[in-house]
Amino acid sequence: xxxxxxxxxTLSEWMKGTGPESDIVISSRVRLARNLEGIPFPGxxxxxxxxxxxxxxKEAAARQPLLAGADYIRLVELxxxxxxxxxxxxxxxxxxxxxxxxxxxxxxxxEALSIMVNEEDHLRFQxxxxxxxxxxxxxxxxxxxxxFASLLPYAVSPDIGYLTACPTNVGTGMRAxxxxxxxxxxxxxxxxxxxxxxxxxxxxxxxxxxxxxEVLGNIFQISNQVTLGRTEDEIIQHLLSITxxxxxxxxxxxxxxxxxxxxxxxxxxxRSLGLLTNARIMSSQEAMQLISDxxxxxxxxxxxxxxxxxxxxxxxxxxxxxxxxxxxxEMEAPERDIMRATLIRERMKPHPAK
Amino acid sequence: xxxxxxxxxTLSEWMKGTGPESDIVISSRVRLARNLEGIPFPGxxxxxxxxxxxxxxKEAAARQPLLAGADYIRLVELxxxxxxxxxxxxxxxxxxxxxxxxxxxxxxxxEALSIMVNEEDHLRFQxxxxxxxxxxxxxxxxxxxxxFASLLPYAVSPDIGYLTACPTNVGTGMRAxxxxxxxxxxxxxxxxxxxxxxxxxxxxxxxxxxxxxEVLGNIFQISNQVTLGRTEDEIIQHLLSITxxxxxxxxxxxxxxxxxxxxxxxxxxxRSLGLLTNARIMSSQEAMQLISDxxxxxxxxxxxxxxxxxxxxxxxxxxxxxxxxxxxxEMEAPERDIMRATLIRERMKPHPAK
Numbered sequence: 001x002x003x004x005x006x007x008x009x010t011l012s013e014w015m016k017g018t019g020p021e022s023d024i025v026i027s028s029r030v031r032l033a034r035n036l037e038g039i040p041f042p043g044x045x046x047x048x049x050x051x052x053x054x055x056x057x058k059e060a061a062a063r064q065p066l067l068a069g070a071d072y073i074r075l076v077e078l079x080x081x082x083x084x085x086x087x088x089x090x091x092x093x094x095x096x097x098x099x100x101x102x103x104x105x106x107x108x109x110x111e112a113l114s115i116m117v118n119e120e121d122h123l124r125f126q127x128x129x130x131x132x133x134x135x136x137x138x139x140x141x142x143x144x145x146x147x148f149a150s151l152l153p154y155a156v157s158p159d160i161g162y163l164t165a166c167p168t169n170v171g172t173g174m175r176a177x178x179x180x181x182x183x184x185x186x187x188x189x190x191x192x193x194x195x196x197x198x199x200x201x202x203x204x205x206x207x208x209x210x211x212x213x214e215v216l217g218n219i220f221q222i223s224n225q226v227t228l229g230r231t232e233d234e235i236i237q238h239l240l241s242i243t244x245x246x247x248x249x250x251x252x253x254x255x256x257x258x259x260x261x262x263x264x265x266x267x268x269x270x271r272s273l274g275l276l277t278n279a280r281i282m283s284s285q286e287a288m289q290l291i292s293d294x295x296x297x298x299x300x301x302x303x304x305x306x307x308x309x310x311x312x313x314x315x316x317x318x319x320x321x322x323x324x325x326x327x328x329x330e331m332e333a334p335e336r337d338i339m340r341a342t343l344i345r346e347r348m349k350p351h352p353a354k
Numbered sequence: 355x356x357x358x359x360x361x362x363x364t365l366s367e368w369m370k371g372t373g374p375e376s377d378i379v380i381s382s383r384v385r386l387a388r389n390l391e392g393i394p395f396p397g398x399x400x401x402x403x404x405x406x407x408x409x410x411x412k413e414a415a416a417r418q419p420l421l422a423g424a425d426y427i428r429l430v431e432l433x434x435x436x437x438x439x440x441x442x443x444x445x446x447x448x449x450x451x452x453x454x455x456x457x458x459x460x461x462x463x464x465e466a467l468s469i470m471v472n473e474e475d476h477l478r479f480q481x482x483x484x485x486x487x488x489x490x491x492x493x494x495x496x497x498x499x500x501x502f503a504s505l506l507p508y509a510v511s512p513d514i515g516y517l518t519a520c521p522t523n524v525g526t527g528m529r530a531x532x533x534x535x536x537x538x539x540x541x542x543x544x545x546x547x548x549x550x551x552x553x554x555x556x557x558x559x560x561x562x563x564x565x566x567x568e569v570l571g572n573i574f575q576i577s578n579q580v581t582l583g584r585t586e587d588e589i590i591q592h593l594l595s596i597t598x599x600x601x602x603x604x605x606x607x608x609x610x611x612x613x614x615x616x617x618x619x620x621x622x623x624x625r626s627l628g629l630l631t632n633a634r635i636m637s638s639q640e641a642m643q644l645i646s647d648x649x650x651x652x653x654x655x656x657x658x659x660x661x662x663x664x665x666x667x668x669x670x671x672x673x674x675x676x677x678x679x680x681x682x683x684e685m686e687a688p689e690r691d692i693m694r695a696t697l698i699r700e701r702m703k704p705h706p707a708k
Contacts (some may be wrong), residue, residue: 059521059623145396182704262635263635263692264634264635266634267633267634267635267695270632270633270634271628271629271632271633272626273628273630273632274625274628274630274631274633275625275629275633276628278624278627278628279621279625279628280617280618280620280621281618281621282626320485338617341621
């Protein structure tokens with residue numbers, strides 16, 4: 001199998017770079033936190049109780065038409081590398097790879113739908129769509145939620161809604177987030193201002209793997225802070241409306257840079273292209289930044305003949321677990337840096353159309 | 355006319371990257387300082403005397419078969435840009451472009467032979483050959499010297515030889531120099547040691563335009579310090595022998611880098627290639643350094659499909675006067691940086707064979 005084929009098999013739908021506003025928005029995600037009635041939250045539950053959660057959710061999952069063909073996988077049965085792979089694909093949280101004894105995951109083939117069992121809550125449903133589609137993600141998440149609700153009684157308070165381990169999730173139990181590429185706002189030094197402004201309307205901007213993680217390649221996650229006192233639809237509409245404003249600002253910033261100093265922007269973008277397609281050793285961090293520059297060049301039509309989806313794919317494929325999976329063996333960082341550079345060069349080489 | 359054609363017309367023979375040891379040695383140059391008997395050195399001569407030098411040397415030049423077809427050019431008649439062009443081609447010294455009233459230059463079509471009139475001395479003959487050919491340069495210089503000597507009486511002391519304005523040139527009046535590319539010794543931090551060692555055997559290592567000039571692109575000039583008490587042949591043989599040792603050391607340093615960390619070297623070289631072929635803005639200094647890296651890559655057979663002569667040409671073509679000549683108008687530095695990047699990309703693009 002060629003590298004290209006192996007890679008395309010490893011790719012999730014959301015990485016393919018399609019979907020509305022895909023020149024700026026990478027993906028839309030909705031997750032719902034749910035807990036089973038009468039069982040303590042995973043952090044405080046005993047082994048028997050955690051086991052019960054696994055048994056009950058496994059049974060419920062098997063009866064969901066939406067999960068047809070998807071395996072219910074115990075994390076203990078998954079090699080460490082495979083767990084890391086799921087993190088890099090944003091299908092499970094980094095936290096879900098630790099203390100795995102009673103943790104499980106269900107991932108639908110297209111990876112648009114996944115469930116974490118016994119993470120912070122008993123159940124965390126996630127729907128992940130390419131581009132700006134939070135409503136679609138919410139609808140899918142809602143349907144799987146209803147499917148489980150019809151089989152398993154949830155912990156709900158009539159006053160405040162769904163009960164969750166962490167009070168920040170109480171109410172709807174929903175976190176909707178948009179992964180968004182904001183290179184021009186970053187170049188224009190506008191992100192600090194934007195993060196503050198967004199905080200004042202109840203949203204939060206974070207790094208690429210969520211809370212507490214680093215911003216890489218000018219990719220940010222915008223998500224709702226408030227889960228209580230609003231309906232899910234209201235939360236989605238609010239996030240959508242603010243995201244549209246941010247998209248507008250990013251577009252304006254791009255136009256401004258183009259007007260003010262096109263050649264300097266081109267210089268930056270093409271230098272990044274030159275390094276990506278020629279370097280022999282490359283760290284993950286450098287690669288993310290260069291990919292961001294080149295992606296901007298494509299989206300601003302300064303670079304032609306390079307598909308944006310190649311860069312979208314690379315954003316995931318260059319991460320440590322994906323690289324090791326691709327190469328078929330474990331690698332230390334220096335070897336990974338060489339393989340990463342090789343993979344990027346190989347993938348960005350012009351290929352004859354099939 | 356295409357850029358490629360214009361450029362090839364602007365090129366001197368020595369820039370074409372041929373000649374012995376041309377993977378390391380760029381060019382070999384010999385110059386002889388001579389003064390006319392009974393006339394003070396240019397620095398102290400009166401206007402009438404300088405005029406006399408011009409008249410006499412013009413007449414003598416016209417009678418040299420070696421200079422058939424070459425024009426005798428008064429510097430005053432040459433636009434400032436053209437003067438600078440001759441400096442960048444190493445045909446005249448930077449000093450020769452100032453106070454030009456009674457200065458002149460003769461340049462043979464192939465640029466292998468040139469004469470400065472009323473620089474520091476009345477006559478400075480120069481022969482310039484590609485690669486390591488100081489003996490050939492000396493032979494040519496000697497022949498033109500004999501041609502002039504048969505017509506014009508030189509200032510000579512029977513005890514010490516030719517008299518010159520600066521005592522450091524007295525005796526043979528000869529300065530033989532080798533322009534040499536030493537990237538591996540530079541990377542290995544060996545240049546300081548080498549410069550000291552070379553000084554102890556009566557040679558001197560300088561930057562690209564001679565005394566007091568900066569080292570650019572890892573290109574050095576090695577020349578004799580001593581002009582007195584040795585024959586010209588001895589000076590040439592000594593320079594040749596020391597240069598061969600330096601070439602050996604550079605080759606060893608290249609092999610060592612290759613053995614110790616090939617991929618790191620490749621990374622450096624290919625990153626430079628990527629920047630050269632993609633940047634939109636480039637300073638002269640950056641370009642020289644990147645060209646040096648890529649040239650090393652070609653000479654070490656790490657890069658294929660790129661002719662070394664293209665880089666040799668670019669080393670000269672990217673300098674300010676050449677750039678402006680090529681573009682047909684004067685340019686400020688920011689515009690030059692853009693044109694320089696354009697020229698480099700254009701020239702390094704793979705062209706179909708004619």
